Amino acid sequence: MPESDIRKGLVGVVADTTSVSKVMEETNSLTYRGYPVQDLAEQCSFEEVAYLLWHGDLPNAAQLADFRKEEAAARAISPALHQVIATFPRGAHPMDAIRTAVSFMGLEDPETADNSEAATWRKAMRLLAKIPTAIAAYHRAGKGEAPIAPDPSLGFAANFFHLCFGRVPAPEVVKAFDVSLTLYAEHGFNASTFTARTVTSTQADIHAAITAAIGALKGPLHGGANEAVMHMLKEIGTPERAGDWLQGRFDHRALVMGFGHRVYKHGDSRVPTMTRYAEKMAEVMGDRTWMEISRILAGEMLAQKNIYPNLDFPTGPAYYLMGFDIPMFTPIFVASRITGWAAHVVEQASDNRLIRPLSAYVGAAQRTVPAIAAR
Numbered sequence: 001m002p003e004s005d006i007r008k009g010l011v012g013v014v015a016d017t018t019s020v021s022k023v024m025e026e027t028n029s030l031t032y033r034g035y036p037v038q039d040l041a042e043q044c045s046f047e048e049v050a051y052l053l054w055h056g057d058l059p060n061a062a063q064l065a066d067f068r069k070e071e072a073a074a075r076a077i078s079p080a081l082h083q084v085i086a087t088f089p090r091g092a093h094p095m096d097a098i099r100t101a102v103s104f105m106g107l108e109d110p111e112t113a114d115n116s117e118a119a120t121w122r123k124a125m126r127l128l129a130k131i132p133t134a135i136a137a138y139h140r141a142g143k144g145e146a147p148i149a150p151d152p153s154l155g156f157a158a159n160f161f162h163l164c165f166g167r168v169p170a171p172e173v174v175k176a177f178d179v180s181l182t183l184y185a186e187h188g189f190n191a192s193t194f195t196a197r198t199v200t201s202t203q204a205d206i207h208a209a210i211t212a213a214i215g216a217l218k219g220p221l222h223g224g225a226n227e228a229v230m231h232m233l234k235e236i237g238t239p240e241r242a243g244d245w246l247q248g249r250f251d252h253r254a255l256v257m258g259f260g261h262r263v264y265k266h267g268d269s270r271v272p273t274m275t276r277y278a279e280k281m282a283e284v285m286g287d288r289t290w291m292e293i294s295r296i297l298a299g300e301m302l303a304q305k306n307i308y309p310n311l312d313f314p315t316g317p318a319y320y321l322m323g324f325d326i327p328m329f330t331p332i333f334v335a336s337r338i339t340g341w342a343a344h345v346v347e348q349a350s351d352n353r354l355i356r357p358l359s360a361y362v363g364a365a366q367r368t369v370p371a372i373a374a375r
Helices: 039-042 046-055 061-073 081-087 095-109 117-143 155-163 171-184 192-200 206-217 225-236 241-251 271-285 291-306 310-323 328-349
Strands: 021-024 029-032
Touching: 021 046, 021 155, 029 039, 029 046, 029 310, 029 328, 039 171, 039 271, 046 061, 046 171, 046 225, 046 310, 061 155, 061 192, 081 241, 095 117, 095 206, 117 155, 117 328, 155 171, 155 225, 155 328, 171 310, 171 328, 192 206, 192 310, 192 328, 206 271, 206 291, 206 328, 225 241, 225 291, 225 310, 225 328, 241 291, 271 291, 271 310
Parallel strands: none
Antiparallel strands: 021 029
């Protein structure tokens, strides 16, 4: 096979069809089921967006109420899972903890072996509801604190703050968090989603697919980038150091986290919305340090390299200003992206073919095993 025919990283390869989301080239806008994500983030709650991704259109008032009631009723995790989480090593990354917790949920779920579409949707709802509870339980365990029971009277975003901190912050903070969940919910055949679809193509269950997707999301070239962004901003420390720090990265041809995207040609359409809400967080918290550093980096990257920031760039400082520890950033991504993953799992299973690409062999030619004396 000619080397020119090999697409490293599957760049430019169209692997299947989907009706879940698309970046519209003519508007450079990410859309969920046809709706621009920036409009959804401003005008809809995360629960409405989850319903949209799973059912194909936005809910009416009664449908939304039923969806919220079902999600809120399923939030509690079992005593057995709480006990397992309490035994996790304290130094483990929260992504490893939630990956293991989701796998454990698969052991417990009464419908694990039922891969029918109806059962898969029911399991997806349980995952959506329980993942935040498990994330928060590990977060609190790491601080020597007891887990907090979910509050079914709270919306999805507000409940997550309740689970982590035992309190719900100001409405503008909850709204900013809700916006971030919508922006992170879905993004086509990204690495973790394609992983979920690959596992689903073997006819494995949704818990297996989501566990594998979480493993893919952990990497700093995918979901872990929002953590890397905040570590970068803290390394820079002050706006006065930003220019020299960035030039040092240029001089050493080093990667600058939070910039560039394989899909967008003219900038990530989610960034302006998330940047506005990150700025609001800086205003609410009375600390503009991280946004000032970000402003300088974004300006210089565009001016000198013509590279735009991606969603992780404003989300990192936004989450930090909300009070979340840096290792929590990617697990929050999981709590959102379970919606997109589940939509793709069901879509893959509905018209399935085992995903099994070929490879171009570049090893030794066939040869004879030498006799023992010659070895």
